Amino acid sequence: MSKQIAVLGAGSWGSVLANVLTENGHHVTLWTRSAEQAAEMNTHHTNQKYVHDFEYESALTATTEMAQAIAGADMILLAIPTKGLRQVAHQLGQLLATMDIKPVITHVTKGLEQGTYKRPSEMIAEELPADHYQGITVLSGPSHAESVALHDMTAVTIAANDEQLAKDVQGLFMNQYFRAYTNNDVVGVEVAAALKNVIAIGSGILSGLGYKDNARAALITRGLAEIRRFGVSFGANPMTFIGLAGVGDLVVTATSQNSRNYRCGFQLGQGQSVAEIEANMGMVIEGLSTVKVAHEIAEKRHVSMPITDAIYKVVYEGQAITEVVTELMGREGTTEVE
């Protein structure tokens, strides 16, 4: 059945997911804070700043008025980077309190909040009035916007504490090229989503330095071990980390030139500075802030995360990459399976 859906955030992922939902026959309104971007979408059906040379469904409309976007919404999809999520959720919460709707909330944010160390669903829950939405679901997994736009076969995870809610959202997204699985491990899915970006930066660094397949496979495997350790310390299900939101997203992000986090690492490995890379990317590189949060949390909770710590030293302490790599490889031998 056709539903009314609002997508908040018209970057790469928000605009492409809005298009998937429109293709699935839903009435979708995309909210953006940029009047130029809304006009471009409504007039030319494009969003050139984020996904080049792609024509969106003409039924997809955009607005800068959040109240207009969410009017009558059955689902509201938040596609905002970690840094802006609380602010947008706050704005949404104020509107929901005054409106006669009770939508499902879904978010796709991959990060952890600086300072509070909160996961995206925790931030959203803190900002929305409890009785004015049905619950929160998380969409994650190996899914580059550019590939989804081209109908590359894609499988994602929809996580929620409430199984029926996850199934409802699964039904909205499923089609011939987009497959969704449900998962009840919200903590594991959100931790995996945030931390894979850090390991992807590390993988890019190794490639940028000229290391080859063995090095990358070792980094991905041991990176997954520390992501799992971190997640399990928060009560996550270890099985989540061998699923789509875990190894799936880690592989796609840590091996693809489509990944902004991998590309950022590659350029670091080639000697560029973080400031230069961020200025040229023009889109969010979530791993750069997540590495700081993850490093701080791991230190507080005594979770061993040598790769994350190494990337932290490169990004935030300016330590030479070659020195960090030597240190990592020179650590005392240990056992693989804990």
Ligand SMILES: NC(=O)c1ccc[n+]([C@@H]2O[C@H](COP(=O)([O-])OP(=O)(O)OC[C@H]3O[C@@H](n4cnc5c(N)ncnc54)[C@H](O)[C@@H]3O)[C@@H](O)[C@H]2O)c1
């Ligand atoms: N791009 C992908 O392929 C992809 C896939 C899966 C998940 N994600 C995740 O989805 C989230 C969004 O990523 P993206 O790729 O769309 O980012 P992006 O950089 O392409 O776009 C971000 C959008 O959010 C908007 N925004 C940021 N702060 C805002 C604020 N305070 N108020 C209003 N709008 C604000 C920006 O204007 C921009 O339109 C990230 O957490 C990312 O990790 C991205």
Ligand SMILES: O=P(O)(O)OC[C@H](O)CO
């Ligand atoms: O481009 P990246 O590195 O932010 O990765 C995008 C998605 O998270 C991949 O699933």
